[in-house]
Amino acid sequence: SGTLYIVATPIGNLEDITLRALRILKEVDLVAAEDTRHSRKLLTHFGISKPLTSYFDHNKDLKGDQILDRLREGQSVALITDAGTPCISDPGYQLVRDAVAGGISVVPIPGACAAVTALSASGLPTDHFSFAGFLPNRQGKRRERLQSLAADKAVLIFYESPKRLLATLQDMLETMGDREVVVARELTKMYEEFLRGRLSALVKEVQGREIRGEVAILVTPAEEPEATDAPGMEELLQKYLSSGE
Numbered sequence: 001s002g003t004l005y006i007v008a009t010p011i012g013n014l015e016d017i018t019l020r021a022l023r024i025l026k027e028v029d030l031v032a033a034e035d036t037r038h039s040r041k042l043l044t045h046f047g048i049s050k051p052l053t054s055y056f057d058h059n060k061d062l063k064g065d066q067i068l069d070r071l072r073e074g075q076s077v078a079l080i081t082d083a084g085t086p087c088i089s090d091p092g093y094q095l096v097r098d099a100v101a102g103g104i105s106v107v108p109i110p111g112a113c114a115a116v117t118a119l120s121a122s123g124l125p126t127d128h129f130s131f132a133g134f135l136p137n138r139q140g141k142r143r144e145r146l147q148s149l150a151a152d153k154a155v156l157i158f159y160e161s162p163k164r165l166l167a168t169l170q171d172m173l174e175t176m177g178d179r180e181v182v183v184a185r186e187l188t189k190m191y192e193e194f195l196r197g198r199l200s201a202l203v204k205e206v207q208g209r210e211i212r213g214e215v216a217i218l219v220t221p222a223e224e225p226e227a228t229d230a231p232g233m234e235e236l237l238q239k240y241l242s243s244g245e
């Protein structure tokens with residue numbers, strides 16, 4: 001059977017496409033894209049003309065089967081999404097799972113991913129992080145999710161729409177306390193910007209100006225409680241025993 005390539009595309013700056021991605025996109029028989037019009041423009045920009053088919057969340061069952069048929073016939077297929085790495089808060093997971101289950105070879109072609117791009121220049125600890133994707137839109141569910149993540153000892157990485165940024169920062173402040181955060185905006189684009197500070201300060205800043213474009217939010221874990229000088233249980237017990245009472 002053919003090979004399914006999972007091809008990362010830029011998250012803004014077209015120079016971030018890789019040489020390997022361009023070669024694979026030129027070589028495959030078919031490109032499956034989240035939005036064929038959007039992806040046609042990208043391919044045209046790089047002088048690539050290929051048959052495109054749509055693969056997105058709402059047609060994934062039907063389209064997934066058709067793509068798997070093509071792969072079984074020996075054709076090679078590249079999956080791309082509107083931006084960044086497919087399957088990361090983007091369609092693709094189910095297709096990859098079914099291809100793997102069907103014994104079809106799946107080859108990743110790595111490239112841009114907003115979460116890792118934001119983390120790499122955030123200045124936050126990078127040794128342990130959790131990707132939490134998009135939060136629920138409804139406030140109740142959003143707070144519930146934030147509460148369930150509050151004890152995580154890793155830096156948390158979220159994707160968010162600019163119109164919900166303020167509400168989400170406010171909910172984070174109320175459910176998780178006044179933590180250090182970084183908001184990475186418009187990564188790799190002309191107006192790329194990093195907003196750094198405590199949640200309380202960023203809430204004020206975002207209240208004062210309209211934030212446009214794409215954003216990722218990185219939240220540091222809760223601070224360890226500070227060690228106190230108060231005697232521990234063992235120490236008290238020792239004292240009590242040695243006093244002979």
Ligand code: SAM
Pocket residue numbers: 011012081083084085086087088089090112113114115158159160161184185186187188189214215216
């Ligand atoms: N698959 C993509 C990836 O690898 O990053 C993510 C797709 S998801 C549908 C889109 C979200 O990713 C945006 O709402 C935003 O939170 C984040 N994002 C994508 N591009 C970005 C950029 N240039 N700057 C900041 N965040 C970005």
